[in-house]
Amino acid sequence: MFIEWRPNRPSNQSLHQQIVDWMKQQITRGEWPVATKLPSQRSLADSFGVNRSTIITAIDELIADGLLETKVGSGTFVSNNTWNVLVSSKQPDWKNYVRNGLHEPNLKTIQDINQYETDTAIIRLGTGELSPSLLPTKKIEKTLQSTSFDAHSLGYSEPKGDKRLRQCISVYLETKGVNASPSSLMIVSGGLQALQLISVGLLQKGSMVLHESPSYLNSVHPFQSAGMHLVGLSKQGRESIPTQIKRINGRKKASLFYTVPTFNNPTNTTWTKEERLNLLSICKKDQIPIIEDDVYSDLWFEKEPPLPIKSLDTDGLVLHIGSMSKTLSPGLRIGWIAGPITVIERLADIKMQMDYGSSALSQHLVAEWLASDQYSKHLEWLRYKLIVRRDFTLTLLNQYFKGLAEWQIPQGGFYIWLKLCKPIVNPNLFKQALKENILLNPGYIYEPNNNTHLRLSYSYASEEQLAYGIQTLSKIIRRLI
Structure with a gap:
C-alpha cells in the first residue's frame, strides 16, 4: 500500500x-x-x-x-x-x-520499482528509460507549435492507425531491410500493448510461448494473464536455442517464440546473422511464428547490428514490433506491429475495442519527425550521449566492482548485465539498496531464481547519481558478502 x-x-x-x-x-x-x-x-x-x-x-x-x-x-x-x-x-x-x-499481479519487487520510480530522491540504477535530459523536449515543442491541425487530424484514427504515420514507418523500415507496406502495419500504444494484443488476439488459453531466458516477459504478464504457459530457453546452455526449440516442440506444439535479438532486455546480447537465420529456419520448419521485439536496434554505438529477423522473412512468419519509447519519448506511447495483413486486421479490430486508437496528437508528431530528417539527427546525437554514459559507467565499475562482478561492454542499448561473484541478489539486497535511496532491477524479476545478476542502466541516472549509486552499491554488496 x-x-x-x-x-x-x-x-x-x-x-x-x-x-x-x-x-x-x-x-x-x-x-x-x-x-x-x-x-x-x-x-x-x-x-x-x-x-x-x-x-x-x-x-x-x-x-x-x-x-x-x-x-x-x-x-x-x-x-x-x-x-x-x-x-x-x-x-x-x-x-x-x-x-x-484475471490479470496476474506484478511481483512485489516490480510493484516496489513502479512505486519508487516516481520518487525524485531515488537513484534509479536499473531504469530502462531515457533520462529527461536526453529527451528532445524543446524540439518536440517546436514541432507542435509549427504544425497546423484540423478537426479531422485530432479525431479518432482508422483501426490500423494514422495512414501518414504508417507510410512513414514503412519507409523507415526499408532502411532496415524490412519490406512492410502501410497496410501490413498497425500503430500501438507502445511495445507492451503489441504483446497484449497478440496474447488475446492470436493465441488460445493454455498455449505454450517460448522465449529466450532471462527475459523482459517475466517482468510483465501479457501472456501469463491470458492463460499462456511460458517456457524459457537459455542461449548459454549446452544446446543452441534452435536445438532446444526442436526438442521441446517434439513433445508439445509451441505457439510462438518471443525474442529481443538486438541489445536484449535485460542481457544486452545481440544475435548474429547466422543465429537469426538458424532460428528462422527451425521456426519455419516447425511452423512456429516469431515475435521480434526490436525496440533497441536504433541505439547501436560503434557498429550497426545485423538486420532484423523480419528482413530475412519471406514467409510472413515474423511479427515485428518497434517503438519510439526508447529513442524519442516514452510518454508519446507510439509503437507498431508489422506482419501479415490478416493478422494486422485482427489485432487492429481488438485494439479498437480496447482504446479506439493511439493518441492522434502523438501519431501526428512522430510522422512529422520521420518525414523530415529530425529523427535520424536525433538518433546520432542520442547515440553519442549514450556512449559517453556507457563509458563513464564502465569506469565506475572498473573502480568499484573489480573482484565483485563480471560484465560485458555494451555495443548499444541501455543495459549492463552485471553478474555478481556471490548469489546475493535477493529481496534483502533490494531493500538494503532502497535504504540508501538506490533502486535496483534484480535478475530474479527477469528469470525465476536468478540470484546472481543485476540489470544496470546508464540511460537514466545522471553522472553524479551513477557515481554515488555504484560506489554505494559496491559497499552494500561487500558488506553482505
Whole structure:
C-alpha cells in the first residue's frame, strides 16, 4: 500500500488526530475495505513523516473505536466488527474481487520499482528509460507549435492507425531491410500493448510461448494473464536455442517464440546473422511464428547490428514490433506491429475495442519527425550521449566492482548485465539498496531464481547519481558478502 497523504504540520490540530481522522476517512469512504492490511508502523511513520510513537497512539485510538484490529504475527487490519460492518454494509467484497481478477499481479519487487520510480530522491540504477535530459523536449515543442491541425487530424484514427504515420514507418523500415507496406502495419500504444494484443488476439488459453531466458516477459504478464504457459530457453546452455526449440516442440506444439535479438532486455546480447537465420529456419520448419521485439536496434554505438529477423522473412512468419519509447519519448506511447495483413486486421479490430486508437496528437508528431530528417539527427546525437554514459559507467565499475562482478561492454542499448561473484541478489539486497535511496532491477524479476545478476542502466541516472549509486552499491554488496 503506497500512501501519498501527509499531515499538515502548521495546522492547529495535532498530528496524531490528523492521522486518526484521515484513516477513518479511508475506511468510511470504502478506500480501505474490511480486512485491508495496513503497512507496518515504521512504514507508516516514514510515509507520514512522524515519529513511530505518534503512529502507535493513532492506531491504539482506532483499535479502541473498533475500526482496526491487530492479529499477532500478522499485523494490523481494518476490523470486521459490528460497527464497521454497519459503516461498510453497502461495500462489496473488493478484496475477493481483487484476488480473483484475471490479470496476474506484478511481483512485489516490480510493484516496489513502479512505486519508487516516481520518487525524485531515488537513484534509479536499473531504469530502462531515457533520462529527461536526453529527451528532445524543446524540439518536440517546436514541432507542435509549427504544425497546423484540423478537426479531422485530432479525431479518432482508422483501426490500423494514422495512414501518414504508417507510410512513414514503412519507409523507415526499408532502411532496415524490412519490406512492410502501410497496410501490413498497425500503430500501438507502445511495445507492451503489441504483446497484449497478440496474447488475446492470436493465441488460445493454455498455449505454450517460448522465449529466450532471462527475459523482459517475466517482468510483465501479457501472456501469463491470458492463460499462456511460458517456457524459457537459455542461449548459454549446452544446446543452441534452435536445438532446444526442436526438442521441446517434439513433445508439445509451441505457439510462438518471443525474442529481443538486438541489445536484449535485460542481457544486452545481440544475435548474429547466422543465429537469426538458424532460428528462422527451425521456426519455419516447425511452423512456429516469431515475435521480434526490436525496440533497441536504433541505439547501436560503434557498429550497426545485423538486420532484423523480419528482413530475412519471406514467409510472413515474423511479427515485428518497434517503438519510439526508447529513442524519442516514452510518454508519446507510439509503437507498431508489422506482419501479415490478416493478422494486422485482427489485432487492429481488438485494439479498437480496447482504446479506439493511439493518441492522434502523438501519431501526428512522430510522422512529422520521420518525414523530415529530425529523427535520424536525433538518433546520432542520442547515440553519442549514450556512449559517453556507457563509458563513464564502465569506469565506475572498473573502480568499484573489480573482484565483485563480471560484465560485458555494451555495443548499444541501455543495459549492463552485471553478474555478481556471490548469489546475493535477493529481496534483502533490494531493500538494503532502497535504504540508501538506490533502486535496483534484480535478475530474479527477469528469470525465476536468478540470484546472481543485476540489470544496470546508464540511460537514466545522471553522472553524479551513477557515481554515488555504484560506489554505494559496491559497499552494500561487500558488506553482505
